Amino acid sequence: MNARMVSAELLKLRRRRGLLWWSLVLCVGIVTVVYTILEILHLHNPARYGPPGGIGGLQGSIIGLSLAGSVAAILVGTAAGTADVSTGVFRDLVATGRSRWALFFARVPGALLFFLPIVTLGYIVIAACSVGLAGSLPAPTAGLILRGYGWIMLVTGFDLILALGFASLIGSRGTTIGVLIGWQFLAAPLLAQASLLGAARKVLYSGAFDRLIPRALFTDQGSPLLIHTVAGAVIVLLGWIAVALGAGAWRTATRSA
Amino acid sequence: MTVSADGALAVETRGLTTRFGTRVAVDAVDLRVPRATAFGFLGPNGAGKTTLIRTLLGLIRPTSGSWSMLGRPMPQERSIALRRVGAIVEEPKFHPHLTGRENLRIIAAARETAADARIPGALDRVGLTPRADERVAKYSMGMRQRLGVARCLLADPMLLILDEPMNGLDPAGIQEFREMVANLVQEDRTVFLSSHLLDEVEKTCEHVAIIDRGRILMQGQVSDIARTGQPTIRIRCGDPDAAAAVIRSVPDVRQATREDDTVVVVLRGEAGSTNDGLVAELNRQLVGAGVAVFAIEPERVSLEERFLELTSRLEDAG
Numbered sequence: 001m002n003a004r005m006v007s008a009e010l011l012k013l014r015r016r017r018g019l020l021w022w023s024l025v026l027c028v029g030i031v032t033v034v035y036t037i038l039e040i041l042h043l044h045n046p047a048r049y050g051p052p053g054g055i056g057g058l059q060g061s062i063i064g065l066s067l068a069g070s071v072a073a074i075l076v077g078t079a080a081g082t083a084d085v086s087t088g089v090f091r092d093l094v095a096t097g098r099s100r101w102a103l104f105f106a107r108v109p110g111a112l113l114f115f116l117p118i119v120t121l122g123y124i125v126i127a128a129c130s131v132g133l134a135g136s137l138p139a140p141t142a143g144l145i146l147r148g149y150g151w152i153m154l155v156t157g158f159d160l161i162l163a164l165g166f167a168s169l170i171g172s173r174g175t176t177i178g179v180l181i182g183w184q185f186l187a188a189p190l191l192a193q194a195s196l197l198g199a200a201r202k203v204l205y206s207g208a209f210d211r212l213i214p215r216a217l218f219t220d221q222g223s224p225l226l227i228h229t230v231a232g233a234v235i236v237l238l239g240w241i242a243v244a245l246g247a248g249a250w251r252t253a254t255r256s257a
Numbered sequence: 258m259t260v261s262a263d264g265a266l267a268v269e270t271r272g273l274t275t276r277f278g279t280r281v282a283v284d285a286v287d288l289r290v291p292r293a294t295a296f297g298f299l300g301p302n303g304a305g306k307t308t309l310i311r312t313l314l315g316l317i318r319p320t321s322g323s324w325s326m327l328g329r330p331m332p333q334e335r336s337i338a339l340r341r342v343g344a345i346v347e348e349p350k351f352h353p354h355l356t357g358r359e360n361l362r363i364i365a366a367a368r369e370t371a372a373d374a375r376i377p378g379a380l381d382r383v384g385l386t387p388r389a390d391e392r393v394a395k396y397s398m399g400m401r402q403r404l405g406v407a408r409c410l411l412a413d414p415m416l417l418i419l420d421e422p423m424n425g426l427d428p429a430g431i432q433e434f435r436e437m438v439a440n441l442v443q444e445d446r447t448v449f450l451s452s453h454l455l456d457e458v459e460k461t462c463e464h465v466a467i468i469d470r471g472r473i474l475m476q477g478q479v480s481d482i483a484r485t486g487q488p489t490i491r492i493r494c495g496d497p498d499a500a501a502a503v504i505r506s507v508p509d510v511r512q513a514t515r516e517d518d519t520v521v522v523v524l525r526g527e528a529g530s531t532n533d534g535l536v537a538e539l540n541r542q543l544v545g546a547g548v549a550v551f552a553i554e555p556e557r558v559s560l561e562e563r564f565l566e567l568t569s570r571l572e573d574a575g
Contacts, residue, residue: 004373008366015354088350089363092408095314095346097339098367257316 005102009110012083019079023115026072027122031061035129042135051135058130058140059217062148065126066209069119069156074180077163080111081248082173085255094257104168104252108245111164112157119156123149140217147214155209158237159184165244169251205240208233266328267292267416267447268313273322275305275312275471282308284471285322290449290464292415295442297458297479298451299564300468306451307347309468310420314344327415340369343409344418349401353394357385357404360393365411372411379410384433398425406437417441420451435461455561465560467567474567482563487511488524488532489556492539495549503546509535521556 013019038052051057084090084103093103127149131139140148167176191197192204201207211233268290275283283305290296300306311317313324315335324331329338351360358376365372380386383403388396396404402425409417423431438448438461452458458465459479466476475482494500497515504513504522512523522539524532536553543550 002366004366004370008363011359011362012352012355015352015359017354083352087352089352089360091316091346092344092350092364093367094316095339095342095344096364096367096412097336097342099336103367257311 002102002106005098005106006109006113009080009107010113013076013080013111013114016079019075022075023072023118024121026068026075027065027118028125030068031065031122031125031129034061034064035125035133039129039133042133051133051137053130053133053135053139054137055130055140055144055217056137057133058126058145058148061126061130062152062217065119065122065152066155069122069152070159070184071181072118073115073156073159074163074177074184076111076115077160077165078167078173078176078180080107080114081164081167081176082171085168085171086173090255091257100253100255101249104249105245107164107168108161111160115160116153116157119152120149123152144214144216148217151209151213154212154237158205158209158241161241162244165241165246165248168248169244171251171255202232203236203239205236208236265292266290266325267294267296268324268326268449270313270324271322273309273312273324274320275308275317276320281471283312283319286468286471286473288466288473288476290447290466292447293442293445294464295438295448295450295462297462297465298449298468299453299455299458299465299560300451301453301568304469305471306468307420308471310344310346310418310451314339314342314346314418316346339412341412341415342418343412343414343416344420345402345405345409345422346418346420348398348421348424349405349408351393351401351404354392356390356392357396357400357407358389360404361408361411364408368411371413375411375413379407382410382437383407399427399430402426403430406434414446416447416449418449418451421453422450423452423454423457431457455564459560467564469568475563479560482560490522490524490532490536490539491516491552491554491556492520492522492543492550493518493552494520494543495551499546500543500548500550503542503548504539507535507539507542510539 035052035057038049038057041049042051084093090103094100127140127145130145163176163180166180167173170176170179188204188206192201192206194201211230266289268288270286270288273283273286273288274281286309288309298306298309308317312319313326313331315332326338327341331338351357352363355363358380361376361379362373365376377386380389383406385400385403385407388400393401393404402422406417406419406422409419423434426434435457438450441448450458450462462479464477465479465482467474467482492500492504497518497520501513501515501520504510504520509525510522511525514521524535540550540553
């Protein structure tokens with residue numbers, strides 16, 4: 001893997017206009033629209049609708065961005081993981097003599113370089129609105145905003161890598177999107193509620209994210225799902241990343257070209 | 258088992274076999290592709306051409322046998338050998354949402370740093386510079402073929418492996434392609450050209466191998482292969498019936514048949530031999546019998562006829 005290969009991966013994604021626009025809509029557009037509507041409501045009827053900013057506004061919009069950002073991450077990750085195979089260019093890349101492992105691992109920083117600036121843009125909107133539109137509410141401190149930013153980067157970056165790895169394994173973008181969205185928004189929450197599974201639920205990464213969310217932002221948060229230590233949460237996330245990247249790399253190395 | 262690094266050969270295989278389950282796609286192939294030549298790789302559809310190319314490039318693992326590319330044993334030194342190999346396998350594929358130039362950047366990034374600087378020259382050489390900044394989705398099949406060749410040139414290749422490169426090219430494009438292959442060979446590059454278009458291979462290549470059902474049936478210089486059928490001469494003369502009767506009495510004549518004002522004579526000589534002595538004897542006999550001889554010439558057997566003869570023989574045997 002080298003900088004030129006990473007740059008090539010970035011180019012492939014950057015030029016996909018549909019992907020770029022959907023990522024912007026999900027990560028920037030939604031929060032912008034929501035803040036705009038809330039501010040209009042607040043200006044129209046301040047007694048009924050409080051200011052959209054402040055710590056509460058930051059809290060809600062971080063959760064919103066993490067959900068919309070996860071969907072965008074899945075779209076981007078699956079595109080990055082399957083683009084070469086679906087177009088048939090994978091064969092030509094392998095025929096250059098470049099290692100298949102290098103071809104796979106160049107996708108990861110390429111996709112992150114494409115996606116994380118978009119999420120950052122969305123977060124800048126959130127941060128600006130939570131401070132600028134705080135009104136009479138206490139505005140979040142810089143430290144709090146930065147911790148929220150770190151968490152958003154963690155969640156969306158993780159989802160992106162997971163999608164990229166599994167898309168490289170499966171080879172079909174549509175299938176991977178369906179499976180991951182179904183898992184993320186349906187199966188995983190159901191499993192998290194299934195007490196029958198007991199401590200086995202510790203392997204669900206949603207619990208790990210709950211554990212790592214900035215406590216100062218979510219003071220009313222109950223105990224995170226069965227994850228009792230930060231180290232445990234980190235291990236769960238690293239485990240998922242290792243499995244996804246390992247599976248994707250293995251399939252890329254063994255796939256018939 | 259490895260093949261020794263022979264600097265005179267661009268590609269050498271020994272007993273190369275690729276099976277898919279019980280089906281043998283490439284069957285104990287011994288192939289020798291000399292350097293700095295245009296080498297035609299002929300075979301009907303499904304003969305195993307593309308499978309052999311994929312095997313050579315290390316895209317699929319062979320079941321047995323060994324091979325080398327540019328003197329490097331494969332797959333041990335695959336990455337080194339492929340640095341100087343450019344290949345199109347089946348039809349060239351690209352990212353349709355990227356421009357031609359951007360698609361070349363994608364492949365150049367996987368090659369050495371110098372490959373980036375070769376992009377303008379490669380586009381120029383295939384005549385795509387004016388359209389290089391259009392999206393590939395808008396390219397015709399012929400333009401994609403050209404872009405595929407440009408992509409090969411990014412390697413500054415000593416060996417180009419082109420699988421059916423003339424598909425989609427118009428007559429002018431085919432002519433330009435022939436000239437480009439000739440120029441590449443003049444630059445001491447080897448062009449391995451897989452095709453089912455026999456006429457094009459005959460016009461473009463000096464060496465050829467014929468493959469069918471995974472087996473190499475014949476390989477060598479195009480002129481030799483075209484000549485290696487039964488030695489045949491055509492005698493145009495004043496009285497073909499009388500001439501045929503005279504010729505049949507000569508011991509080393511296998512067959513003599515009349516075709517209009519010509520007698521087609523199949524000789525017993527070695528395949529590819531000139532049979533000068535026998536031809537002179539026939540001429541003497543005809544003149545002695547009072548037959549006016551206007552012309553004697555060897556019958557040209559085209560590569561196509563030879564190819565059909567070889568592949569149909571295999572079909573009959575099968």
